[in-house]
Amino acid sequence: MKINCAMIGSGNIGTDLMAKLQRSDVLNPVWMVGIDPDSDGLAKAKAAGLKTTADGVDGLIPHMKEDNIQIVFDATSAYVHKENSDKVQAQDAVMIDLTPAAIGPFCVPPVNLQEHLGAQEMNVNMVTCGGQATIPMVYAVSRVQDVVYGEIVATVASKSAGPGTRKNIDEFTRTTAGAIEKVGGARKGKAIIILNPAEPPLMMRDTIHCLTETVPEEDKIRASVEEMIGEVQKYVPGYRLLHKIVFDGNRVSIFVEVEGLGDYLPKYAGNLDIMTAAASRTAEMIGEEIASGRFTPSAALATA
């Protein structure tokens, strides 16, 4: 039996996420929640047979128990996440945070999904689109040798960055930097995001710069990066290394491109895909834990 889910946030990310959940064998998307009654996401959700509300999270809460909603995704904005999370957890549902609020632990599936297995977490944070695209690469280097400093530059097409992203630019840089350290393994992290309005829209690009403590072990790093790219490609097939890794003194620079599946926005919006694919993968793992009886979401377990 599938686990029933709700999505809060009918913008680019929420709408793309819905398409992925519709294909899931584990999860069943039941509700789409928004605040703008004219939003494209709500219209698409309605057309797909989901229940919808334009009254925000308060339009969802009264129906959660009767619809057996056990997993909720928040794709709105960092500013309202805590409120959403508290309300959802009170209904004994797990909150998957796709905003940069990061009140729960970071999850970057190819790096640390297994750590979350059995952890009975009621709130899990998916970092940021840039974080999902780059932290696997930082980790690929840091598991070979110490990375003193890890810096990422995420470049996204202006069309793929909705109002939520634009209001949360600072949160993006802070949360991504924190996860570069905590999950990526760099001693110090920095994240930069750039929006480019070029036409035709640019495919998401990410540059990962690492400063290693000692001279980079080139062959080991290349092998580690190649292996990790394979891991990411399992759920984002359009994730690819663009150039040979650049080694310049202790600087290791990795250039990746993220092509999306085109579920909602066209394929250039790989930034949406990597976020929603990571979130749905994480949710599927949690869903399997719930279905097997190993995890019963409960307000009592909530710490975030």
Add this chain to the structure above:
Amino acid sequence: MDLKGKKVTLHDMCLRDGMHAKRQQITVDQMVAIATGLDDAGVPMIEVTHGDGLDGSSINYGFGLHTDEEYLSAVIPKLKNAKVSCLLVPGIGTVDQLKMAADLGISCVRVATHCTEADCGEQHIKMARDLNLDTVGFLMMAHMEPPATILEQAKKFVSYGATCIYVTDSAGYMLPDEVKEKVSLLRAELPAEIELGFHAHNNLSVSVANSLAAVEAGANRIDGSAAGLGAGAGNTPLEAFAAVAERCGIDTGVDLFKLMDVAEDIVKPIMDQPVRVDRDALSLGYAGTYSTFLLHAQRFSKLHGIPVRDLLVECGRRRTVAGQEDMIESIALDMLKERETA
């Protein structure tokens, strides 16, 4: 046009944009010497930050010799009249650094976005107003969009609380007619109390003419750098503009000879290379490429073997925007691949 008696505020950039020309390696002593010299010459506003704004220190843009905190702490207490500003680029720096800078005594912040992305600066402008700072919305690469778009984005900045809007010719691509068109439109359509500013780069050698056109069209703030120390072929040379302003009867409040002395005796000696319209810098203006790409392109050219001009022109062709220094290297690697397979 009669500009007699028009008041224009000069805003010096050599301790921020100049950081680009110095690979972010200006020393604290040099900053203090230049800032106090400018202050003494009557320059009313001086920008002090890493070239890419607050928290710009990075692999991508170059690590600063000192932190913004160290520079601001050293300079601000030494100034008698001049007000200090910082640049803040959403996506690079955050409101946390803005608060730090405000605590250290800056009076003004320029929140800089690409000229189509003003809404990324909403939280920064609102924070700046909460901190009682003179708040500027800085629209970068303004040559890349038509006047109507520049106006639309300017209005967004104003709606968040900005009280001054800058048309920024980051690539030194514009010519006087375009400057006039864009600044005039803003002057006509924005509320009268909103100040207008213009920031030029000298890549096509017309920065002074452009700045004059901006003033004619209604700008009352002009950015420039003593001795032009800035990215690319430098900013509008402040002392040259000040001389032209004096000829036109524009009131800048600046002591021209003292400003010339600062440029010649204090700024020029610290240059690592002459800041001029040479082949590489001209390529920036010609191609519409962000001026800060100059030294990085030269570095990647050496590392990967692609001629600088080819690299800069390609960056322009691909419509790269501010902050995309990583793309310079990626484009160099693309070009290398093409040349290897050819």
